Structures are given as structure tokens and as C-alpha cells.
Amino acid sequence: VKSYTEPKLKGFVPLLSSWESFYTRNLYRRIRDCWNRPIASRPGAEFDIMERVSPDFGWNFEFTGRNVKALNFGSYNYLGFADSQTLCGGQVEDVTRSYGVGVSASRQELGYLDIHRELDRVTAEFLGVEEAITVPMGFATNSMNMPALVSKGCLILSDELNHASLILGARLSGAMIRVYKHNNMKDLETKLREAVCEGQPRTHRPWKKILIVVEGVYSMEGSIVRLPEIVRLKKKYKAYIYLDEAHSIGAMGPNGKGVVDYFGLDPRDIDIMMGTFTKSFGSCGGYIGGSRSLIQHLRATSHSAIYSCAMSPPVTQQVIATMRIIMGQDGTHEGRKRIEQLKWNTRYFRKSLHEKGFILYGNKDSPVVPLLLYMPVKIAMFSRESLKRGLGTVVVGFPATPLIEARARFCISAAHTKEMLDKALDIIDEVGDLLKLKYSTMPVPDF
Numbered sequence: 001v002k003s004y005t006e007p008k009l010k011g012f013v014p015l016l017s018s019w020e021s022f023y024t025r026n027l028y029r030r031i032r033d034c035w036n037r038p039i040a041s042r043p044g045a046e047f048d049i050m051e052r053v054s055p056d057f058g059w060n061f062e063f064t065g066r067n068v069k070a071l072n073f074g075s076y077n078y079l080g081f082a083d084s085q086t087l088c089g090g091q092v093e094d095v096t097r098s099y100g101v102g103v104s105a106s107r108q109e110l111g112y113l114d115i116h117r118e119l120d121r122v123t124a125e126f127l128g129v130e131e132a133i134t135v136p137m138g139f140a141t142n143s144m145n146m147p148a149l150v151s152k153g154c155l156i157l158s159d160e161l162n163h164a165s166l167i168l169g170a171r172l173s174g175a176m177i178r179v180y181k182h183n184n185m186k187d188l189e190t191k192l193r194e195a196v197c198e199g200q201p202r203t204h205r206p207w208k209k210i211l212i213v214v215e216g217v218y219s220m221e222g223s224i225v226r227l228p229e230i231v232r233l234k235k236k237y238k239a240y241i242y243l244d245e246a247h248s249i250g251a252m253g254p255n256g257k258g259v260v261d262y263f264g265l266d267p268r269d270i271d272i273m274m275g276t277f278t279k280s281f282g283s284c285g286g287y288i289g290g291s292r293s294l295i296q297h298l299r300a301t302s303h304s305a306i307y308s309c310a311m312s313p314p315v316t317q318q319v320i321a322t323m324r325i326i327m328g329q330d331g332t333h334e335g336r337k338r339i340e341q342l343k344w345n346t347r348y349f350r351k352s353l354h355e356k357g358f359i360l361y362g363n364k365d366s367p368v369v370p371l372l373l374y375m376p377v378k379i380a381m382f383s384r385e386s387l388k389r390g391l392g393t394v395v396v397g398f399p400a401t402p403l404i405e406a407r408a409r410f411c412i413s414a415a416h417t418k419e420m421l422d423k424a425l426d427i428i429d430e431v432g433d434l435l436k437l438k439y440s441t442m443p444v445p446d447f
């Protein structure tokens, strides 16, 4: 970077000019060890992280060749299936022997296996909808399917904290996008009212379709969507709902069926139910569930079904097996036990952090627990001091959060034992004292 000299061409913008910002060049380089850490094990309740030669704040990572064992409070392994001893329902070898690990074709060509069909069926049954389509990547499920649903002349009303994949899908669709304040129903209703009244007096609705795009649990905030109110608004204004349950499916609700289950709503009120298999199912990929006509339309038109290789067989089998466990179809109570364990762990962990004086974001039932560090300078210190004591977690800062709302984010898992939770809490307590993070003077909320 030092030897780089600016070319003297008028109007020429160097390819990496935006990379040379203060944040990326000066800050990110110094705290880069907090992200992109190679893991040398499964993403279970504990994991092995490759040890870095320290101190090394340059661009090149050097490793000692040893691994550090740490508690894992960073992976989205909500129900503990990523670390299960019975991966793919104990059928990893059978599936790999029968189908291989890759299918070498898209669904529409010759990549559609019988187990893909079964996964589609099990997913629809799990969600309580007519049909479902599954996609090898969660990100592409949003970014590639939304353009098949709305286009120019349609309006998307998008929560301001929606995930990048939803934002990309909305932009690729060509629809008009309007952003409303996070989980703010007043703002959403104002924007809906404006949208249906626009251009009056006129005899027809100004927008072909209005799509409200939301997430179930917001992964940076730990907040839960106000779904019952959104359903009411969508009916009142004749709009559609696109619900991304990446962080809530499996993890929320008495039956693990996401926020729809959590609020006791009818799944048919949600027009487009989307989710990923990356989190609660310990696998990879995503789905869209809904009416038969919606899914058949996506099968025929979605870029993810036509132009992209279908899901890997062991990955597919893992989702089928875990969904069956959650639904209790394996003949045990394992699924229910895990759902209840996750709920207990989440509340215990949150309550204990509140009692220690930390400021947390999010709902008491959200397995995503953000702890406010506020100052960007504390991001790296929190990450390093925690890891030094045996706790691996995720730290987040600008641009994923506002500049002065840096935070550490803990993801709770049913696989965490009480001893692990207590050990993690002790470490956070110690690091909290060291970095002066116990900002709260508020009483502990009710649990």
C-alpha cells in the first residue's frame, strides 16, 4: 500500500480507492484478528480456533500451528445440531456413498434428487404451508427470489435493519423501495397509507403490489418482529408479507416453528415464508414456503432454481433429519428438549448479564444477545480479552452498527451446559470490569 502511487490520469478512479478509507485502512487493519479467524473443529458449544502469532497487526496472519480451545458463543448453532453426534440422522456415509457430495447440475436440469423433493415436502409440512422450494444458499434465497416476485411498478416497504440479502433482493427486483423505522408500526402504517393514497384522485391503486419485508429475529439487535400488527396492517392495506426467519426458525416458538409459532399466528397469513438452514438446523441453504401457485411460480422463474447448482446431498439430509427431530417424528422428545433448553439458556444468560450491570439489546426470548460496548476502541479489546480467557464470540461495529453502538453479540445454543454458561458469564464479568462496560443503572427487567 505504501509504494502505491496515484496515476496521473484525469478522471481516473483507482480500483481500490474506496478501500483506502480511515476505517478500512487504519482501524480494520489493526483489529482484523477479531474476524476471519480460522476454526479447526465443528462449530459446537466449544471449538478450536487457530492460534495467531502475537502481536501481529499487519495484513498477513501468522499462526503458531497450535489451536486454542474456547467456548463458542458466536456460531448460530441454536439447537445444537451443528455439533450433533448423529449428523444427517446418522446417515452421512450412506448419503455420501449413494449420492456423492455434489450434484453437478441445477434443479431444472438433472440436479433434482429424490432427497431434494423430500426436503421440499418436509419443509412445507414443518411450516404448515402448501408447498416449499429449497435453495443451496440462504443469502441467494432472498437475493434471487425476491426479483421473481416483485418488479418495476411494485413497492417494497422494508424495515431499516433488514439483512443485506433482503436489501440486495429488493434492489435487484427493480421495485421502488421505501424504508421504515425498525419495528415501528406507526411509521409503517404512515408509509402504507401514503402508498395507497398516492396520486389520488385516481381509480386504481398506484402500485401493482406492495410487499412488506421483515425478519423474524433481527440478528444485530436481538429484537423480534411485531408480526401480529404487521399481519393486521397487511390485511387493512391489501399488501403482502415477506418474512425472513433465518434466526427464528427452529429457535422460536413452543414447537420451534419460528415467530409465526411464537405469536400463535396462522402461517397462511404470511404470504412468503423464507428461512435458512444455516442456523438451527446445523446445515446450509434456505427455503421459501407458501401457496402452491407461489412456489410453482418460483420453480419456473427463480434464478436460484434455474441457474445454480442444487443443494449438496449430505447438507440436504442433515436438514431432513433435524426437521424430523424437531417435529418429534424420530420417536423421541429430543426436539422438544432442545427447544426448551434453548429457551432456558437464553433467559438465564440474559438475566445474569442484566444483573451484572451490562446493557443489552433485544427481547428476552431472543437467542441473539447483543451486549453494548458503545466505543469502537473496545471492539478489539473485548474480543481479544475474551478469547485469552477461553471465550470465542462475535464483535460488531460500524458499518454493521451505528459508529457509537459497537457491540459484542452472543448466540445462545441448546448445546451450552449450565457450566459453560456460568464460565462464559464469569469471563464476560471479568472483561466487563477491565473495560468498564457495566454502564447500566437500570433495574433488572422481569423474566
Ligand code: PMP
Pocket: 137, 138, 139, 140, 142, 163, 165, 215, 219, 244, 246, 247, 276, 277, 278, 284, 285, 286
Ligand atoms: N437472512 C438473514 C436475516 C440472515 O441473518 C442471513 C445470514 N446470517 C441470511 C439471510 C443469509 O443466510 P445464509 O448465511 O444461510 O446464506
